[in-house]
Each structure stands twice: as C-alpha cells, then as structure tokens.
Amino acid sequence: MPKTLPAVNALRERSAHAIVRAIADAAERWHDADFPPRVRAQAAIEARTGFAIPVIEYALDRLFGSLQVRALHTAVEAEVGSLAALDGPVERYGMRVHARGVDTAVIVGSDTTIGVALVPAIYALIAKCRVVVKDRDDGLIGAFFETLIEEEPAFADAAHAEIWHGGNDPREARLFASAQTIVVFGSDATIEAVRLGASTATRIVAFGHRASAGYIRRSDLSGDTMALAERIARDALLYDGSGCMSLHVLFVESEGAEATAFARILAGALDRAAIEFPPGRLAAGSAASHAAARDLAAFRAASGAGTLITAPTAQASLIVDPPRDSPPPLAARIVPIFPVTSADEAADYLRAHRLPLEALALADTDHYLALGEVARAGGAVRITRFGEMQSPPAGAHHGGEPCIMPFIRWIDVER
C-alpha cells in the first residue's frame, strides 16, 4: 500500500466532465479485447479465479462497456443534480451548494468477482477524491489506473491501487484512519475488522456476501419455457455461481412434477450455455462443496425425496425440491429448485434461513408488485429479468447504495 499519499491532488483542478471523459476514454481502450494490458489482466484473472477465458472476457466487456460518458453523466446527475455541482457551488434551493468529494476514499476489494471494486473507485475519482484500492492479486484495478493516468496525468495524484494481504499491517490501520469513506467488499469478519479500524467519523459502505434468487410464476411455465430456460442458464452459469448476483435459489410456482420438467429443460439450456461460457476450474473447497451438495441430493433422490438432474457439459447439478429445513446449498454450479405453491411460501423459506438477497430475477419485472413479498423477505435491492442478473446497468445501486454520494460532502453556501 502507498507509504504516503500525495499532498496535492491535481484532479481537483480538473472539471468533472473532463474526468468522466478521461475515464470513458480509458474504458474504451480496455473494451478492446486485444488491448495489451487487458490481455495481461485476463491471464492474471484466469490464474486467480479459474474462470474460463470467455467468462472473463464477458465480464470485462460488461465492465468497461458500461463506463461511457452518457451513462456516467446520468448516474451522477441522478444523485447530485449536475456534474457542475462537483466542480463548485451551483444554484439550488435558493442557495449555492457544492458536492465536494472527500479527500481520501479507500476501497477494499477483497471478495469481488471481476473488477467490481472498480465501479466505486470510478465514482470516487469523479468526485475528485484520492482513492486507494486494495486490489486483488490479478492487479486489474491497478492496470486500469495506469491507463487512466495515460489519458489524464492528474489521475497520478488520485488513483492508487495496491495489492496487500492481511489486516495486521499498521500502515493499513493508518490508511483506514485517514479515510473519510471506506467501501468494503467482503465477509462479515472483513467488514467488522474495517469498522474497528476506521475512525468514528468515517463513512463506511459495506457490501457483504449475498445471494440472489429467481422466481418463476405458474403462468410463466405456459409460455416459451425453452427461451426462459436459456435466460436462466446464463444467470446460473456465469462466474460458476460465485457472484452475489449469480442465481443461487430458484423458486418455481408449480407442483413438483412441473418443476422437475422445467429443471430438465434448464439442464439442457445450461449445457448449451456452457458452450459459450465454459465451466471454470473450481478450487478444491468449491469442488468439495459441489460434490457434497450433489451427492446429498443423489442420496435423497434414491429414497424418493427430490430429484437430481445433471448438466454434464456445464458440469452443473440441478436439485429439485431440496430439504426445506436447510438453507440452499450455495455451492458452485449447483442450482437448487424449490417448487412452491405461492410467493408466500418462497418468502417464508427466505425468512426462515435469513438468506440475504442482492437480486431477485423474474420472467417479467412487471410482476414485481405481485412478488414484492419475496424480494422483501430476502432484502433484495435489485429486481431484474432472468438473463440480466449478472448484467446490472451502469448507475445501478449495488447493495442498495448510491453510486457517488458516499464520496460526497455537501457544502451549503447560504445567502
């Protein structure tokens, strides 16, 4: 981590629009699959995560494709009214207000899939903060920051990404103590450690581990189930189910036989999707968890409880009607499918196991009003369509949090 941060932050002298422009330009270079730093980063990400290269390419395309001028403008304007408010006082409510970025923001990206920590870092930079990112071993954020600096040298004062491990380094404690905002992705233990190390005045935005669910209404099963399955397959398969926006639980409003029939269609869709997004290399622990969940399902199925369906190309297992007195398996490439009679039953299950949800996917988000109880039961902050779970739009409120506001202190200049 940096021994000291530059005293002067030249980014403060740039307009927010110029910063956004430079970010978008850098992102455009990274959107090119042949851009050498991206090629190197892909290899490093593959080594770290074991994800298949097409999956990593998809993630990077999504990430950098979303960092466009218009999208960033829209997200910032939605929260602070205008980019100009980041540059200095603007007229509003009969006074002048300045959305001034805090001096130092720290992003702890210990448990993100691919580059998720980059998004808050980008918004912190738009707010003209000095940003220190605790990067993953693949160094993706640091590599992107180098491109940013090429685009606009003033980023050299503000954009820092370092790789360090453990939480006992006194420099980390000093860094946390000096930050006005800390964004932390990680386990409950990681978040708690950050809270303990931060000053009481520090704003902490925590993104803990979460799961995501899907709900299929009875009427959805009378439509094009093949197309529906194709969409769900992508949600379940990407990142081997290791993201908080991966499909971890699927509720199917049906009798058991209908759910099993749909599971068979989904298994086929998973195998077809695996051609585009091949399964990655699982770490030993993930493999053991997968095997345990799969074999437990096989054990139950042998005694007539539930059904196990495998998708060999996807190396995935679908478990229909898993035990209700246990949480879902939450294992890589395992799709538990719960037949339910109503949304209330799904909500009861989520509540019983205190399953914290990030996203809830539906065949059509217009159904949200009818299914809001399911979302509320898990505390879901994102309602999306099947097929879009892993592709949140730019400006999305990840974890239910705003994008740029955590890095802003409003200064009101009264008349």
Added chain:
Amino acid sequence: MHARFDASSMSEPEEAAVLDARILAAIQAPKTLDFDALARDLFAYQIRYNEPYAAYARSKGYDAGHLPRRPIDIPAVPAAAFKEAALATFDVARAAAMFETSGTTVGTSGRHYLATTELYTASLLAGFERAMLADGAALRYLLLVPDPREKPTSSLGFMMAAVSKRFGDGRTGWFLHDDGLDLDRFMRDLASACDAGVPVCIAATAFAFVALLDGLAAGERRFTLPAGSRIMETGGFKGRSRVVERSDLYTAISQRLGLPESSIVAEYGMTELCSQYYDSAGSRSADRRVKIAPPWLRPIVVDIDGNECPPGVIGALRHIDCANRSSVIAIETEDLGYASGDGIVLLGRDVGAELRGCSLDAEDLARR
C-alpha cells in the same frame, strides 16, 4: 476383493456378531486385517439391512449381486445424509447409543445410531492408545469437552469418558458445561496435579482452548505441566466468533501450560465415524502435521468426481471406517487434505479459499 464370507444363511444378528468379531479381532491384532475383504463384507451387510444406504448404493449401480471391487468404489454417503435418514442396519428404537452432529453440517443435527457401543469403544480406545499413550503413561484426565452425563449425545464426550475410565487415574475432571468453562475448578485441579507431579492429559476442542487461554491470561496464570503430560486438541472453530490459527494456538498453549508443542496432539474425528485420526508421532514437531489412521480406518482423498487424488494433490476426504458396522462404512466430507506418506495432511475447509466472488456461502450463512 475376494469373496470369503457367506452370510446368505445367517440372520442379521448372526451376521452382525460375526462381523463384530472380525472387526474386534482386527482392532486387537491389526496384522490379521484384510481391509478390502472386511470392507466389502461390511458393505454387503449394510446394504442388506440399511435401506437408505442400499437405495443410494443402487443408484450408484451396486447391490448384493454387484459389489464394489475396491474400497474407493464403495458408495460414500455425504456426512449431511445423517440428518436426512436414520442410517442404521437395525431398528434405531433399539440403539445402544445415538450421537448428534454439531457443526459438521449446517442446519438441523445429524444422528449417528449405534447398535452396540462395543465396537466404538474398542476402536476409540485402541486408536487413542496407539497415538496418545505409546509410552504407556498413566495420566490424569482433565477434560474440556462435553460431559456425557450432561450431554449423552456427544460422541466426543463418550469417547473421553471411555478413555479416562480405561486409562485414567480415577480422578478425571470435567470442566465444560452448558454455561461455559469452569475455569476456577480447572485451575485448582490442574494446580493440584502439578503440585503432586501427576502428569495430565488435557483434552479440549480448539475453541475451548481459546476460552481457556483467555481465562488464564486474564488471571495472569501460567503452569508448568508435569513431565509426561500431553494435550489432545480436537475440532475447529466452525460457527464460532473467534478463529485462531492453529500454530498460534499451539504456541499459546505451550507457553501458558508449560509443555512442548510436540506434546500437543491433534485428533481428527467425526460424529459419523467410530474411529479417529491423530497426528503421527514423527510429525508433531513439523510444520505440517500428518494424520495417521488406525489400520481399520482408511482415508481416501478424492476429486469432485470421486476419483482418488495422487499424493500431494488437495481434495476432499472420504473415510472408510470398518468400525462403522451398524451404520455406513464410507463417509464423504467437505474437509480438505492431501495424502502424504502413510497418512493425510488435514487442511480443513478454507484452504486456498481466497474467495473469487462475493457470493454468500454456507459457512457465512451459518455464522449469521
């Protein structure tokens, strides 16, 4: 495996008695053990009388007419299956003992029913004696594990009661209760043993040791255990609020209780098993401790498809325990390890688990 045991004309009790005799003979004279044959015969017996296991075996293509050729082919039930079904070869209403799991699986407890405690007792005593009492020491047992009089469903409590009764000096102390650790009485009894120069065996879970060390540190108490004393540490920190690296724990125990780290022996067992692993004597001073099974228990390290991993390659641990006569012989776990020499190196569940994503996992959820 070669056929040499015809059970076709036997009743279940007769067959069980014959198998028990073979297992007890193997425990008492391991050189006589033909592991593969005994494992095969146990499996054949179990699928005759343990219907849930038989159904699972059939789903894997095995039945009385098609038995596994090798131990690795014996269908292993995941440990969590013990909460799904009564995995027993007998009517569990007649169980001599029932032990409940805690922590190995998430959610409700699993139950391991035993038709007789004779095999379990014989296996655990022989295993303990081989690993912990090779010098024939007579020790006083100070136990920070559940007292079976208070918690009869604790297999660890049962085990240490049997050990202390068989090998102890008659002054066994139990210091872990539902309301916590009885630290004052422990310190008093330990001081008494130290004053009398009586070597002790302190057995505790890793978590209980952390509580003990915290208590001793708070009182600024240190001991120097009498020569010949030893410690048996077992279990982990799953679901607990504070996790300590095992090497740090051993260093702290060594410093606070005044005995060499090589006198601290880790036991690895499961409620679902009747036999246990212990650190090999030769590895107790090494960075990586190797766990050794008694001859009637065989570990197999497997990959996601159940294929055996080569030595040094990390996989999930599967256990084939011939002392599990009345339940299931082969158990699959999520514990990770690798084969090393004639033993295994146990890595627990979090090895190399720098998470690659922000997804919740089962252990996260259990901690909430």
